[in-house]
Amino acid sequence: MSIFDPQFISRLVAIVVSIIVLALAFAVIRAIWKNDINLNHLLSESPQAGAPPDEVPKASLSRFQMLVFTFVVAGLYLVLSLETGTLIDIPEGTLALIGISSGTYVLGKVISGQKPTPPAAPAQPQPPAGPEKPRTTRATG
Amino acid sequence: MAGFSFAATIALVAMLSAFAFVTLLKMLDGSISMSGMLATGKDQPNDPERVLMLIGTIAGAFAYFSYGLKSIATGGTFPPVPQEAVMALGGSNFLYIFGKIFRPRK
Numbered sequence: 001m002s003i004f005d006p007q008f009i010s011r012l013v014a015i016v017v018s019i020i021v022l023a024l025a026f027a028v029i030r031a032i033w034k035n036d037i038n039l040n041h042l043l044s045e046s047p048q049a050g051a052p053p054d055e056v057p058k059a060s061l062s063r064f065q066m067l068v069f070t071f072v073v074a075g076l077y078l079v080l081s082l083e084t085g086t087l088i089d090i091p092e093g094t095l096a097l098i099g100i101s102s103g104t105y106v107l108g109k110v111i112s113g114q115k116p117t118p119p120a121a122p123a124q125p126q127p128p129a130g131p132e133k134p135r136t137t138r139a140t141g
Numbered sequence: 142m143a144g145f146s147f148a149a150t151i152a153l154v155a156m157l158s159a160f161a162f163v164t165l166l167k168m169l170d171g172s173i174s175m176s177g178m179l180a181t182g183k184d185q186p187n188d189p190e191r192v193l194m195l196i197g198t199i200a201g202a203f204a205y206f207s208y209g210l211k212s213i214a215t216g217g218t219f220p221p222v223p224q225e226a227v228m229a230l231g232g233s234n235f236l237y238i239f240g241k242i243f244r245p246r247k
Contacts, residue, residue, distance in 0.1 A: 011145075018149040025156040032163050039164065042173050058177025061191050061237065065198045071161055072202045076209040076219065078157065082150060084217040093222025097205075097230060104234040111241050 043067070045112065062105040069101050181244045188244065190236040197233045201226065 002008070031037040043064055044057040051057075073094060080088050167173045179187040179195065205222070212220045 015145060018145075022149070022152050022156065025153070025160075029156060029159050029163060032160070039167055040172055040174065042164070043168075043175060043178070056174060056176075058180070058183050059175045061178050061194055062234075064175070064178060065194070065234075067164075068198055068202045072206045074157075075161075076206055078154065080209065080213065080217050080219065082154070083213050088218055091219050091221050093224075093227055094219055096227050097201075097222060100227070100231050100234055104238060107238050108241055111238070 046109070048112075060105075060108065062101070062108045065101050066105055069098055073098060181240065188240055190233070190240040194233045194237045197230055201230055 028037065032039060041057070043059045045060040045063075047055065047057045073090075077088070077090070164173070168175065177183050179191045181188055205220070208220045212218060
């Protein structure tokens, strides 16, 4: 088998891609385990406007429901796909369940008046305040 | 190639299980806070609509997962969700939203 054989190349690509995906998954799990990725507020509501910064927000039931349904549907999809050897279709009822759960989360967020906060823009450095130089004007005429 | 495919599948399942396991472990040891989940605000009593939604979520998810595992023997497709179950879950979520709107938060 030469290195230009398409079958050899496809196998090589499959091995390399699999290793990369598994390494990424391992890196994420390791970061979660070592708290580099902080999951402490995974189920917490967004803090209320004007709340003190050290106040721990309460847990959100809609977030918990989304978490449970995600694990159940993803786990079931994985099991059934591995069992049948193909990617299987997701029926409309299952999509409705996920949609109801996600819709409740979004509605709850709207009602709470909380929107996803965009990342804070870096502050622009201000020039040091000093005595203003007198403008030099060129006499004309 | 079949051996590599099998090994990669096992590794992927192990990684996904590890992710679920780490999340569950952090919920059990209290790192992921679950306090106040059943109340509108902190130091308020539990709300019945939230208890109903929690029971519906856990019971529905468990029933659907076990029903799906049984469907492996009958072709390995996602089991259909009964219309009544979707309506029940939608109703409980509607009550949750209704309570969130009209229940005063202290």
